[in-house]
Amino acid sequence: MAYTVVGKSVTRVDAVAKVTGKAKYTDDFSERDMLVGKILHSPYAHAIVKSIDVSKAKALPGVEAVLTYKDLPEIRYATAMPGVIEAIATDEVDVAELKYGTAGHPFSLDESHRDKEDRYILTQKARFVGDNIAAVVATDALIASKALKLIEVEYEVLEALTSTDAALKEGAPLIHDDCEGNILASNGYAIGNIEEALKESDHVIEGEYETSIVQHCHMENQVSHAYVDSDRRIVIMTSTQIPHIVRRIVAQSLGISWGRVRVIKPYVGGGFGNKQDVCIEPLNVAMSLAVGGRPVKLELSREEAMIDTRTRHAFKFKIKTGINNDGKINGIHITAVSNTGAYASHGHSIASSGGGKFRYLYPTKALKFEPITVYTNLPVAGAMRGYGTPQIFFAFESHMEDIAKKLKMDPIEIRKKNLVEVGHVDLLSKNKIMSCSIRECIDKGRELIKWDAKKALYKDQSGDKRRGVGMACFSYASGTYPVALELAGARIVMNQDGSVQLQLGATEIGQGSDTVFAQMVAEVLGIPMYMVHVISTQDTDITPFDTGSYASRQTYVSGMAVEKAALEVKEKVLAFANRMTDIPAHLLDIKDQFVVFKDSGEQVIALEVVAMQSYYDRVNAQPITSDVSNNARINAIPYGVTFAEVEVDIKTGKIKILEIFNVHDSGKIVNPLLAEGQVHGGVSMGIGYALSEQLLFDEKTGKPLNNNLLDYKLPTIMDTPDIGAAFVEKEDPTGPFGVKSLGEPPIVSPAPAIRNAVYDATDVAFNRIPMNPQRVFEKFKETGLI
């Protein structure tokens, strides 16, 4: 379809605010006399607090409160400002006994589908180095830090289970008393009969693959401030992807009524899933309550944020694939062990979500996925861009390459033989593939990287520097349907001049959603971008309900609500114009700020005139607004592919990316410039995942070794090659304006494509990432290459 604004690289609505320093983030707001909160982290990975003495800390001038797991119930009294927190003040709830889940999922009315509740605000049992034992509130940061050092804690140190193997060993101590065998979840699936499918196959090929723990490293650390307002409600300003969910979880963690919590989310300095979790807000509120509701700021340092928020789950996979001589896969059997760290967070759903999205790429007669998610005494793993898919696609797309090599088949042809077709209905989710351009994406990527020429050129190489090309595909989803609720809200108010305010529950965290939503509104209402004012700040008291930014859901799911809200406004404008002109509304349209005849385009009346009338007509005045909610009970499956060319320095183990292209089928691209930005960032993160990033821990003690931006090897501009982004645009019939998701997908396939390119160059298969120089060098020694 031909659009006026959708599909154009219009300027980001927040670009000017951000280049001038006017965009305000959480820490840029402050309250007078704001106190500072700091956390006492456990130095042990697994330990029980035997005794804790806070008297010296409390005596330090400037210290306003010291909290431990023991003190939490006392908050009830500290906050017994009349009715501040009724439930607590009446002793109905013992906060110290309140466990809660932190994952940023919509609440489920079905109890069996709720997130695992395994966390206390402060704990007596430390489950990872960094766990929250106590907290201090003081007049400034320096005093708070000093006070932390004055807290005397005696620990009984337990065996630290720093790997899934250790946690799964028979007789291993339990990390959570109610979790036998330290297994948090084991929710897989089976389609068809895998044993038979493997038996019937000409070949059964096996492989083992492993990914590491990495961290989001959004540039803005977790930060919030909280206070009790004059209306006796708890107000939290926080850097979050999910304000409405923060509201619920804070209330749950304190056992109070949800409506007493108000969450405000200003501009956010990146999230990548780490802020789809409730890491600091409950403690921040507890801190404020401990000082009579005065404002308290809680800001994590980079070193804290890298271990005491969330990480990406490390996975170990074993894959068995039955395949025939013609390259057609009969059955796939995947077992996986996922390391979720000390608390559940999203752990119970990440393995199954990754396994679920994997099904949309290569449907087979038989597919069995058996993941287990294991607690260990390492930092908590949670949501991170891709949510389980970077792991499973690294494993399977590496495996696919191994199969192609073994069967001496072309890696592209073997994939094409097994790719999904439009019309395929997933047996388990019942999602139907309504659009799929993965084949066109592959063809485009093949051309961009000059695959055939390079394949031939790099065939027989020796010497110290060897080059190779590799590729990998992926499938994803647009939101979480049917696993979870996909509700989104949008509200539009038309001003007297025909311009509008757009209010959303969906959150801008850098990805550009405010801009694409504004484009959608401008498109429907026939007004230019500058007449759409997006209220970027979410405030749970004011903004419509939407669960937030995650699962690459907003352009698709929240976009549906935005389109619906804009269509309602348009309908009202045309109805009003009809009242003014007697021309039937169905003959009218809005274009370039005029109500026009739909077929001829002839101008009937200026939008501004209609808008003015809607405010001030002495008989018919009724300002034009809409306030809609949309429950998306549908999903669209995006696809894509990475093509990479590498040069491997055999002697040093250094891998250099010469060229890399990501080609995406994300349906209609609303804003090409912004879409390319999403791809660049995702690929860059994928390159880090493949080559350099890994959070390291001492195996014995579980102590983090590189939780800072110097030792954790985040790609710098020097490490990042030119990244090519391309799209095959075919509108998906289910999405607003034909869109499918794009936010997370770019990170899914770069790592296996790079791994496959290294395999092509060196004939050495790396089944473990990152492929950093140390590992590559060791592997080359092991395989006799050096």
Add this chain to the structure above:
Amino acid sequence: MFKRIAFTVNGKAYNFEVDVRESLLDVLRSHLGFTGAKQGCGVGECGACSVLIDGVPYDTCIYLAVWADGKDIKTIEGVAEKNGELSDVQKAFVEEGAVQCGFCTPGLVLTTTALKESGKDYTREELKRELSGHLCRCTGYQSILKAAEKSLEGHVCTCVDSPHYKGK
């Protein structure tokens, strides 16, 4: 311990006492309200807190406020014209899509501004090295590099082995 210092920020003179332990970032953000400088790491790793001190980019999180005595400081708030018109560097960042979450943006705009004001020529590799003190997790640096090159138009090397080589 407090010490009286005098400096200018974006052309305006300031003269007051600072705690000798305070970083320039603390003073700029908390006392003077220049919140455009961001704290991403607090230890000089990420570059989000950069400002120009006598025209040179510094990480203010590891620059003591007392060292700023007598200096001329430019923050992101002082880059645009007084009438609100964006500088060429800011325009380039907007037009090239170099802004996503925006947390690293002020620092990068300032460093690019310093490079532009230096009047020197840069190859792409040199430019990357100059910008490598700024970490960004959103953009993969692609559009940032483009914006920097656009800002430095006429000062980016176009010799034969450069990606900017125009050919004959």
